Amino acid sequence: MTTKVPYLHYTPQSIPTPELPPEQEKKRKHYLNHDYGILSWLLTVDHKRIGLMYLVTASVFFLFGGLAVMLVRLNLIVPTGAILELDQYNKAFTAHGTIMIFLFLIPVIPGVLGNFLVPLMVGAKDMAFPKLNLLSYYVWISGALFFVWQLTVGGLDTGWTLYPPYSSKYSHTNVLYAGLGIFITGFASILTAMNIIATVHKMRCPGMTWSRLPLFIWAMYATSLIQLLSTPVLAVTVILLATEKLTGIGIFDPALDGDPILFQHMFWFYSHPAVYIMILPGMGVISEVITCFSRKNIFGYKAVAWSSVGIAVVGFLVWGHHMFLAGQGYYLGMLFSILTMLVAVPSAIKVFNWAGTMYKGSISFEAPMLYTIGFLVLFTIGGTTGLYLGVMGSDIHLHDTYFVIAHFHFTMVGGMLMAWMAGLHFWWPKMTGKMYSDFWSRLAAVVTIVGFIMTFMPQFVLGFNGMPRRYPNYAPEFQFLNILSSAGASIQGIGYVMPLFYLTASLFTGRKAGSNPWQATGLEWQTPSPPPMHNFDATPVVYFPPYEYALPNGLGMLADAGITPGSNPALEPAFAPAAGQHEVSHGS
């Protein structure tokens, strides 16, 4: 009666996974060639295909947001505004902010990498709720298209923050419908978050304990918690704002003794945690990439894991630092200032741990690692300049200047976008089974980082010298730095367009990646690339923590060094299964 369990015994020693012979590999069915036709994509419940659908759409929105900001940067070449009317300028920067935040930064890593990798990394066959996953994609895309439609037919001129009375009494643009679009995309982000949390809780494979989860999973988990808890507050805030627009008099309207500051409180209760929704998944990616290209275990696994949760929790308590000058109480401001200092601690823990991971590692500089190093430097600058803004005294000087713009672009672009590029390059071979051009990808990383620094470093100076944000015109003495910034933006633009070409080219001309091109330890690398329909040929079992690069890692590598079982008695323990690590527990 006993059945032999067809488990794939995953250990770091199993690296590299043996490849099929080429003729069998050609015939192998995987998620991309399992079935064909447009409907097999549109109606798929496979998390990997949904991830790719997110990839395509989010990239398109990224392009839109980028075009919008190109208009802004072009306009700022001349102090009096080069090409845009005042009203058009408002619409251009609002389009840039809203598209980048709501349609790109928030959904991109959870939607693409989260969807693709979470089930693979925890050893599940699919997300916990595959149909809900597909629904969330359609909810997102319909909200997003509706939103973009509203931006193109009438525009939105309120800035992404939608503060009343800009958005209520004094706006003649489509605030109501744009708000509806944001509301719908928010609903999709809640559904994705539910799915990811449920997957991490309930779908882990045997042996995948919480302390063996990859740090990307921890980061996605913390992100999803924030999405779950903060997005509904934005939803209800948008509803209240819509009520104000519909009735013509309103909840946040001072004419009725309503309080516009209350809107700001409710808005930032979502939107401050939302910046952690944007950055936390990026931090997860960095932990994966940095261990792989340093060939080392992560320095302080528990510290990095719990700092994600710490950011999620403390991130909820700092929203008031956006309103130091908006008329909130003085003591409230002090409290928020202190809490803001506090939220820097878990981020700093992560940065120090990543540095510790790189220390004495065997670092190699493939494209994902270049982006990651870019992340480390730029995010650290972004984080530390954030402290100037978190201190009430200096914020009075810097509030609503280009210093703020530079600060959050260093965290959002220098941090999150670099992490996204790192993640995309790191897992591209897994998604497509193809390697991209090494030269072009490294060049793109360097171009992006150089362009980025050239764009945003001058803005710190501009802001410190008093150039306010959101103004179409500026004093003539700021012109040189603005031209520098615009020039940097074009270089950055080239850096972002380059991957479009060499990644697409890799699909046709790229060499086969094999299951584990980076010799990484994660569970997702233990299955062929592209993965089969249900991810693994058999349920994997996990015996080790996720980053055992420090162990004699991989029989293949040992064999390269001339070490095989029996060749050296001193190294024999490396071939034995680790003692006391055989307990197998089902995820719960």
Place this chain on the structure above:
Amino acid sequence: MAANAHAVEEHAGPAGPVAHHFNNMRQQQATVRFGMWLFLVTEVLFFGGAFCAYTCYRIWFPREFEAGSAALNVGIASVNTILLITSSLTCTMAVRSAYKAHQAGIKFWLLTTIVLAVTFLGLKAREYHLDYEEGLMPTAKMTVDLQPQADGSYLPQERSVFAMNVEKALKHNHYDTTGVNLGRVQLFFLFYYVITGLHVLHMIIGVGLLIWQLILAQMGFFKYAERHVYIEVMSLYWHFVDMVWMFALPLLYLAGPHTLHQAVEQFTSAVGLATGGSH
């Protein structure tokens, strides 16, 4: 190998209709239940945001919120409360029947719940209609009203349409409006419409779910007792909608003074039972 894997899955838990990506029924049930709880967490924050804004304004303007509440139809609200609590009971009875895979019971109790819920929605629609007839809709419209002067004469003055309507409604309820900024009562009414509107929306979705489950029951979907979990999570949602009402009722309807007599009169006249309705 695939056959082997299937055999293992069946050994791992009770046999039943398991979706492709789960190992066994127990995992599937736990996941479905967990997912609904996560959704309810989101919902708590959703209504929480609205209640939080309500609380801020109520602390600032207690008199106006009290007055707004006094203008509401507490009679319909009371009857609706009873209907909703009863529907939660009947919903739980449906879960109980599903545990036992008792088909007739499932259908009966689901249907009862639907009837109670639709009655609630009908009464709520009637209440909105009455509010509309009384002019208790926030509006920026102004009109000219004759105001009594100290010398006994009347002088035309521009006044908010809403303020005049709410004054009339409060007078009818014998509520003393001295010291109340009647225009500001609109703030209360905005919250009243937003919160009850969202609650009604959730109830409509809930009725949709109930009907869907009824159709499934008719098709024999619940003949596997393991599938009780779908009725169970739907009942979790239904109880949540009930809980929202338990918070909305005191905050909106009971913030101002009401008497039992008034409630009875309001309800009977609203549904047309009273002779010579006063509206």
